[in-house]
Amino acid sequence: MLRFLLQRGGQALVAVFGVVTLVFFIQRLTGDPVLLLVPETATEQDIEAMRATLGLDRPMGVQYLEFLFDMLRFDLGRSFVQNAPVWDILVSRIPQTLQLAAGALTVALLIGLPLGLIMALTRGRAVSRIIMGGVLAFQSLPTFWSGIMMILVFGVWLKWLPPSGIGTFGHLVMPSIALGLLSLATYARIMRSAVIDELGKDYVRSARARGVGTGRLVRRHLLRNASIPVISITALELSQLLAGAVIVETVFAWPGLGLLTVQSIASRDFMVVQAVVLLGAFVTIAANLAADILYTVVDPRVRLTGKS
Amino acid sequence: MRPLTGLLTGVALAVLALPAFARDLTIDLTGEPSSLDPHMQWNPDSYYVYRNIFDNVVTRDNDGEIVPQIATEWEYAGDTELVLTIREGVTFHDGTPLTAEDVAFSVNRIIDPEFGSPQLGQFNQIEMAEVMDGNKVKLTTKGPYPALMAQLVKLSVVPQHIVEEIGKDAFNLAPVGSGPYSFDEWNRGVSVTLAKNDGYWGQEGPFDTATFRAVPDAATRIADLQAGAADLVVGLDSDGAMQLTGNPAVKTLSTPTERVAFMGMNLDKPPFSDPELRRAASLAIDSVAIAEGLLGAGEVPMAQLSSPAHFGYAEGIAPYDYDPEQAAEIVAGKAELAATPATFATAPVFDQRVVQALQQMLNDVGFDISISMTDMPTYLAAARAPDRAERPELNFGRWSCACQDADGIAYPLLHSGSSWSRVNRADLDALLEEARTSLDENVRLAAYEKVHQIVRDDYLVRPIYQAAVLYGARAELEFEPTANESMFLNRMSWSE
Numbered sequence: 001m002l003r004f005l006l007q008r009g010g011q012a013l014v015a016v017f018g019v020v021t022l023v024f025f026i027q028r029l030t031g032d033p034v035l036l037l038v039p040e041t042a043t044e045q046d047i048e049a050m051r052a053t054l055g056l057d058r059p060m061g062v063q064y065l066e067f068l069f070d071m072l073r074f075d076l077g078r079s080f081v082q083n084a085p086v087w088d089i090l091v092s093r094i095p096q097t098l099q100l101a102a103g104a105l106t107v108a109l110l111i112g113l114p115l116g117l118i119m120a121l122t123r124g125r126a127v128s129r130i131i132m133g134g135v136l137a138f139q140s141l142p143t144f145w146s147g148i149m150m151i152l153v154f155g156v157w158l159k160w161l162p163p164s165g166i167g168t169f170g171h172l173v174m175p176s177i178a179l180g181l182l183s184l185a186t187y188a189r190i191m192r193s194a195v196i197d198e199l200g201k202d203y204v205r206s207a208r209a210r211g212v213g214t215g216r217l218v219r220r221h222l223l224r225n226a227s228i229p230v231i232s233i234t235a236l237e238l239s240q241l242l243a244g245a246v247i248v249e250t251v252f253a254w255p256g257l258g259l260l261t262v263q264s265i266a267s268r269d270f271m272v273v274q275a276v277v278l279l280g281a282f283v284t285i286a287a288n289l290a291a292d293i294l295y296t297v298v299d300p301r302v303r304l305t306g307k308s
Numbered sequence: 309m310r311p312l313t314g315l316l317t318g319v320a321l322a323v324l325a326l327p328a329f330a331r332d333l334t335i336d337l338t339g340e341p342s343s344l345d346p347h348m349q350w351n352p353d354s355y356y357v358y359r360n361i362f363d364n365v366v367t368r369d370n371d372g373e374i375v376p377q378i379a380t381e382w383e384y385a386g387d388t389e390l391v392l393t394i395r396e397g398v399t400f401h402d403g404t405p406l407t408a409e410d411v412a413f414s415v416n417r418i419i420d421p422e423f424g425s426p427q428l429g430q431f432n433q434i435e436m437a438e439v440m441d442g443n444k445v446k447l448t449t450k451g452p453y454p455a456l457m458a459q460l461v462k463l464s465v466v467p468q469h470i471v472e473e474i475g476k477d478a479f480n481l482a483p484v485g486s487g488p489y490s491f492d493e494w495n496r497g498v499s500v501t502l503a504k505n506d507g508y509w510g511q512e513g514p515f516d517t518a519t520f521r522a523v524p525d526a527a528t529r530i531a532d533l534q535a536g537a538a539d540l541v542v543g544l545d546s547d548g549a550m551q552l553t554g555n556p557a558v559k560t561l562s563t564p565t566e567r568v569a570f571m572g573m574n575l576d577k578p579p580f581s582d583p584e585l586r587r588a589a590s591l592a593i594d595s596v597a598i599a600e601g602l603l604g605a606g607e608v609p610m611a612q613l614s615s616p617a618h619f620g621y622a623e624g625i626a627p628y629d630y631d632p633e634q635a636a637e638i639v640a641g642k643a644e645l646a647a648t649p650a651t652f653a654t655a656p657v658f659d660q661r662v663v664q665a666l667q668q669m670l671n672d673v674g675f676d677i678s679i680s681m682t683d684m685p686t687y688l689a690a691a692r693a694p695d696r697a698e699r700p701e702l703n704f705g706r707w708s709c710a711c712q713d714a715d716g717i718a719y720p721l722l723h724s725g726s727s728w729s730r731v732n733r734a735d736l737d738a739l740l741e742e743a744r745t746s747l748d749e750n751v752r753l754a755a756y757e758k759v760h761q762i763v764r765d766d767y768l769v770r771p772i773y774q775a776a777v778l779y780g781a782r783a784e785l786e787f788e789p790t791a792n793e794s795m796f797l798n799r800m801s802w803s804e
Binding site: 032033035036037038042043044046049050053054081082083084089092093096148151152155156159162163164165166250251252253255256259260262263267268 | 336339340342343345348349421422424426428429432476477480481495496497498499521522523524525527528531532534535536537684685688689720726727
């Protein structure tokens with residue numbers, strides 16, 4: 001078990017190092033942030049002076065090594081543009097993204113799972129096909145469009161909900177739905193196939209033969225067994241939600257990490273982009289590591305073969 | 309009533325009720341301020357906010373005239389010395405009086421290269437500021453500098469005792485100024501709230517509080533305005549403005565700004581090294597169609613690298629002729645040279661409709677232009693590449709020096725010593741230097757008129773239009789937009 005953990009942990013570390021390096025170099029190849037910081041009428045000397053002030057005139061290798069040492073000390077540096085420590089900026093945005101992700105997951109689970117169950121139980125019938133069509137539509141709608149349409153209908157026409165920003169529970173409703181729609185479709189389909197799998201198994205047939213009703217069968221057996229793939233897909237959905245948040249947060253002016261990413265890329269705020277990408281990579285790697293470890297707990301065979 | 313329905317109704321009522329609390333103002337900006345320290349980052353989302361917290365040395369009234377603010381009088385003591393008289397009775401929001409020391413400190417802070425202000429280039433002609441007896445401050449410039457007053461419009465006065473005590477990071481997070489509004493709260497990533505300064509020395513603001521929110525999506529800003537969640541929104545284009553027509557609760561406001569849009573041509577490279585082909589390119593461009601048809605947000609066709617909002621605008625410069633047939637004839641006469649493939653460099657920040665229209669107009673008369681769209685830093689690096697032959701044949705720019713002086717655009721674009729210039733002409737250099745160093749307004753105006761005429765006659769750069777800025781506002785909000793894109797809360801009011 002220890003050996004397995006060390007192996008997986010080592011892999012995770014290599015992945016983090018790779019991401020750190022890629023982020024550092026690719027960003028620096030895509031453009032000079034100093035040109036964006038000074039007014040367009042600035043002279044060559046002004047630009048050089050600014051570059052020296054920010055330490056961007058030093059050799060790339062020196063900047064990279066310094067960056068690695070800073071990372072080891074969890075020092076994310078300072079934002080050139082916002083003139084503040086990157087750590088403070090990140091910390092101020094994380095709660096909003098967690099809140100939005102929780103809202104989206106709630107929408108996806110509360111609506112997606114029952115839909116999946118209904119599709120499985122009514123499989124082959126018209127109801128199932130209609131729901132499937134609806135789910136497919138949800139999955140296909142681009143969030144920038146569905147978001148704006150919701151704002152138009154519920155924010156401008158009906159005035160039921162505030163069109164953008166944060167503050168009250170009402171502010172959370174539309175962004176959660178917009179972001180949750182994508183995951184909702186995934187959950188509905190996973191749930192459907194998991195339940196259909198279970199329905200074909202011997203224990204279901206014998207339970208039915210014993211006269212167990214559908215309701216009891218679902219509650220006692222199907223839900224429990226079908227929940228295993230649902231739990232493991234949640235680890236993957238987390239990174240999907242982070243990616244989706246970039247668009248949803250922009251549309252709804254929701255001040256989370258996604259909006260921060262867009263703004264920082266636009267202003268070439270290196271240090272912040274680096275930190276957000278690192279955080280995203282770290283979350284994804286940690287979630288996968290946690291899932292690997294959970295599998296060994298749930299299914300001892302994984303530990304024996306070393307495969308998940 | 310079920311809980312959810314109750315909640316929704318409550319939220320709906322709260323939203324509907326917003327316009328009734330008319331004492332407060334909510335403004336949707338495109339992003340949050342980068343900085344509230346007025347000597348640091350300089351972009352509209354930042355200065356829309358901090359120009360209300362701080363007073364500047366001088367300001368411009370709604371007609372664009374430079375008028376007293378913290379300085380009540382100014383007088384040249386020599387070609388390189390300007391003496392400012394500082395207003396008495398002004399206090400910072402912490403109650404401390406604003407003194408001549410604070411003014412001198414503010415100037416010396418922003419011109420200190422160690423401080424690293426992105427605005428350094430706007431103030432680096434100032435050598436130093438020193439306090440003279442009592443309430444006078446003397447500014448010394450490196451040479452005669454006629455644009456000095458125009459630059460001082462943007463120089464905010466910060467309190468020396470607070471900045472020195474808490475340092476620049478803490479000051480950025482909790483700025484203290486002397487302006488009509490005081491800093492209340494910065495909800496990072498969401499909004500900045502300012503509160504009315506009841507003891508303001510000048511005209512007080514009409515709102516108890518003003519909240520500037522960061523709403524990056526233009527469609528969302530429009531929805532906020534229509535839903536009553538915002539009273540004033542920035543960054544509309546003419547399509548957005550059209551969505552607001554027919555709604556009596558809202559209106560659009562626009563004004564031409566001091567930004568001048570132009571097409572730069574590389575004079576060192578074919579096809580535009582040839583003066584006749586530059587003339588053909590100019591004849592192919594329909595400035596009026598671009599300004600009024602394509603954009604239509606209040607843009608004005610321009611035939612010089614300045615606008616009526618600038619000092620140095622010359623009335624007598626004739627509009628460019630639009631004659632695509634003649635252009636095609638010229639091109640046909642030099643078919644081989646004109647067919648040289650040329651790149652039109654642009655970046656996402658520019659209006660691509662304009663760049664594409666220009667490409668189409670030029671190709672229609674026989675040029676071979678292709679658009680190269682890159683990110684902004686790459687575009688900037690290419691357009692000012694040290695080797696002029698490496699620069700793109702064409703580029704689009706929309707410039708403001710934020711000083712409303714012809715020097716700000718003409719000098720960097722036309723003087724042979726500037727990294728932006730593609731022009732190398734002794735006569736232009738001499739005129740631009742004369743205008744830059746003379747304190748005689750008539751000498752300056754005469755020099756700029758000659759500069760504009762030479763650019764016009766020889767097709768060195770092709771000015772196209774004076775850009776406009778378009779806001780959306782609640783119908784009852786009185787707000788007069790200005791060419792320098794400021795948003796002074798104490799110049800607004802409710803019309804009820």
